[in-house]
Amino acid sequence: MATHYLEFEKPIAELEAKIAELSQLAPSSGDFEAEIDTLKAKASALRVETYDNLDPWMRTQVARHPQRPHFINYIDGLFTDFEELHGDRQFGDDQAILGGVARFRGQGVVIMGHEKGHDTQTRLKHNFGMARPEGYRKAVRLMDMAERFGLPVLSFVDTAGAYPGLGAEERGQAEAIARSTERGLTLGVPYIATVTGEGGSGGAIAIAAANRVMMLEHSIYSVISPEGAAGILWRDGSRAKDAAMAMRITGPDLLELKIVDRVIGEPLGGAHTAPEAAINAVGDAIEDELKTLSALSPDQIRAQRADRFYAIGRFG
Structure with missing residues (x-):
């Protein structure tokens, strides 16, 4: 390529x-x-x-790089015995969020993540990683199963945001995002989320209400895209760079603000220049975090997660 x-x-x-x-x-x-x-x-x-x-706008471009590893690449590189589960048992199967059961370095886990696609055909199939309500209801189904069988949940976030189309709103997009966020917060099993590219708005937090939230060095995580923020603040989407510079959406800022817990280094030039090395680095970080969380009881896991989110925005 x-x-x-x-x-x-x-x-x-x-x-x-x-x-x-x-x-x-x-x-x-x-x-x-x-x-x-x-x-x-x-x-x-x-x-x-x-x-x-790199400034924040440059990092945004790297986070969106078309050759950056996607969720399907992490499945192939980190997991064995993957069995995909389809559908939300209510409406249909949203291919913007994929998930199922797998083994991570010998341990049974439930995995889920946004998939953007890598060419025109697959991008349309996966709706550019912008999930509809059935995608988030699928995520809730996966988390329910994880708790039932005592399996850790590993999520991979890479979306510009949830799909804002009329059909999605008619089927309860906001409610589905809220339910997925709520289910993540109440899980009694370890839950680790990794932002691998873009982490945009509620579409991202819906599968990132985790005990540990990590992000790759050149990924971004924000309440809204720079283009969306520019449109709201200045009614001018072309000022996306100005918005990105002001929003504090990159790893170092988010680590300082305690929005994320860990920033994972990338190969020089970004994850797309050495995808195998980047994927293995994510796997090592997940393994490290799982060791700590696996020692906790379900009540301790819930308490740790609650403390983590209550601490965001708290100033002494």
């Missing part, structure tokens, strides 16, 4: 294009090896400098 460069990566793209051009000439002439090495060093240094100085 061809590399997709973001707007702020254009200087890196130009250097790497020059390297590729000279590399094609190198077999017929040995005159370019030194220049290729010099350009590679420049490109590497520029990438380090760029990613050491």
